[in-house]
Amino acid sequence: MLAAKVIGHRGIASLAPENTLAGIHLAAELGVEWIELDVTLLGDRTPVLSHDADLQRCAGLPKKLRELQHTDLSKLDVGSWFSEDYRGEVLPKLEQALSLIAHLDIGVNLELKPYGWSAQRLAEAVSQALESTPLPRHRVILSCFEMEPLFTLRHLHPDWLLAPLYAKLPPDWMQQAHQLGALSLHCDWQGLSETEIHQIKACDYELYLYTCNDPEQAEQFWQLGVEGIFSDYPQLMPVPSLR
Numbered sequence: 672m673l674a675a676k677v678i679g680h681r682g683i684a685s686l687a688p689e690n691t692l693a694g695i696h697l698a699a700e701l702g703v704e705w706i707e708l709d710v711t712l713l714g715d716r717t718p719v720l721s722h723d724a725d726l727q728r729c730a731g732l733p734k735k736l737r738e739l740q741h742t743d744l745s746k747l748d749v750g751s752w753f754s755e756d757y758r759g760e761v762l763p764k765l766e767q768a769l770s771l772i773a774h775l776d777i778g779v780n781l782e783l784k785p786y787g788w789s790a791q792r793l794a795e796a797v798s799q800a801l802e803s804t805p806l807p808r809h810r811v812i813l814s815c816f817e818m819e820p821l822f823t824l825r826h827l828h829p830d831w832l833l834a835p836l837y838a839k840l841p842p843d844w845m846q847q848a849h850q851l852g853a854l855s856l857h858c859d860w861q862g863l864s865e866t867e868i869h870q871i872k873a874c875d876y877e878l879y880l881y882t883c884n885d886p887e888q889a890e891q892f893w894q895l896g897v898e899g900i901f902s903d904y905p906q907l908m909p910v911p912s913l914r
């Protein structure tokens with residue numbers, strides 16, 4: 672029997688600013704048991720939560736995260752672009768997010784955004800943050816659109832849960848997933864055919880689809896045997912029945 676997952680995309684992106692501590696809090700408060708967060712590095716290699724490589728969209732600043740140090744974080748407002756209610760919400764360090772997640776007792780998928788960082792630097796920085804937080808390993812999944820950071824993580828941590836991310840399934844996906852020792856494949860549902868869904872299932876990988884905001888469509892994915900969906904509206908998605 673598998674417990675399928677409704678995963679709050681970027682926290683709970685429909686109700687709170689993405690990749691923030693406020694969003695993580697709210698997701699847990701509303702009963703969301705898994706969330707997805709994007710992780711990249713500042714110039715001093717501090718891992719932080721951000722989907723973008725720069726601060727234009729979420730803080731209104733024409734600056735790259737690479738140009739910042741951890742001491743700059745307290746000056747950033749990544750909440751008011753979303754709503755005045757969130758003015759003053761600070762861009763979080765990964766370690767802060769992980770402590771909160773451990774406290775709230777939820778699961779997390781960390782999506783690594785390399786943005787030019789070497790696989791080694793990124794994997795080491797994220798590993799350090801995870802190793803210093805008492806989170807059960809089965810409740811942390813690391814994913815990335817690039818394979819190199821994942822292979823570096825695998826080398827460092829033979830038993831961590833890893834997942835390749837695909838906008839479109841490449842011809843050699845089976846080989847990649849096998850070499851990585853992947854738990855799951857995380858795919859854009861719009862780039863995936865039903866035949867490919869069956870192929871992935873036949874190889875015994877879990878399949879998580881992004882980004883699904885339509886409850887009826889979510890129901891169809893559950894019928895097809897998908898194990899997880901990423902949603903900006905996890906609070907509205909149907910809960911899969913046990914199978």
Ligand code: G3P
Pocket residue numbers: 680707709722782814836857881901
């Ligand atoms: O991890 C799934 C999904 O978040 C990938 O796309 O652009 O929203 O990070 P994106």
Ligand code: MG
Pocket residue numbers: 707708709782
């Ligand atoms: Mg993401």
